[in-house]
Amino acid sequence: MRAEPFNDEDEVKNINSLSEYLEDIVGGSEFISKTIDPKSVDESTVTDEMKGLRTLSFEKRRDFYVDGRINDQRDWYVSKAQANKDAGKNGTFVCSLSMY
Numbered sequence: 150m151r152a153e154p155f156n157d158e159d160e161v162k163n164i165n166s167l168s169e170y171l172e173d174i175v176g177g178s179e180f181i182s183k184t185i186d187p188k189s190v191d192e193s194t195v196t197d198e199m200k201g202l203r204t205l206s207f208e209k210r211r212d213f214y215v216d217g218r219i220n221d222q223r224d225w226y227v228s229k230a231q232a233n234k235d236a237g238k239n240g241t242f243v244c245s246l247s248m249y
Contacts, residue, residue, distance in 0.1 A: 150210050151203050160203075164195050 154170075155163045168190050176187035202213060 150214060160200070164192050168192065168194060 155167055157163050157166075171190040171194060172187045175181050175185050175190060202210060205213070
């Protein structure tokens, strides 16, 4: 997304920085490193779609982020809240039945 700390003009430097960052995360977590080999994080980790996204204008990158992250997260929370509300109603109903 061309945000800090990966907003250097040199794309190779950005890719290397991201690879090192991800390698540190994977290597620093015993749980994750059991699933993902820290050395498997390399230049191929950055996909062509990711590279293409970085070439877009700030406005288009912002819209992509809002749609793909913020709206998606909001929708997830709304559906989770509805599921919890429904579960609460069911629990209340079961408790009411058990009292008789």
